[in-house]
Amino acid sequence: MREADEAVAAGLLDTDPATGDLVFRHPLIRTTVVRLATPNQRRAAHAELAGVHRHDVERRARHLAALDRGSRRGGGSRAGSRGRLGDPARRRDRPPWPG
Numbered sequence: 001m002r003e004a005d006e007a008v009a010a011g012l013l014d015t016d017p018a019t020g021d022l023v024f025r026h027p028l029i030r031t032t033v034v035r036l037a038t039p040n041q042r043r044a045a046h047a048e049l050a051g052v053h054r055h056d057v058e059r060r061a062r063h064l065a066a067l068d069r070g071s072r073r074g075g076g077s078r079a080g081s082r083g084r085l086g087d088p089a090r091r092r093d094r095p096p097w098p099g
Contacts, residue, residue, distance in 0.1 A: 043067055 004022055007013040012029055013022045024030035034042065050063035 004013065008015075008022070012025060012033070014025050015021070016023045024033070037045070046063040046066040050060050050067070053059035053063065
């Protein structure tokens, strides 16, 4: 838990007063941490969280499912589901609106 203590001290994590769970202080911090993590780091985090939430069946299942997604998709990246380079809405050579 040394890493968690360091993250709290750095202002990245807070403790949820209702549940006592560690939560990211802001959604953008969570997004940044997830995107900067390697596939192996994400899998390790989901494995750790599945163990932490062993008494909460729904949360444990969510983390175990994320582990499985990562093994089938070669790293668990969600890039294939949105914002692909070939996505016409993301291409810069034409405006994002019809016409």
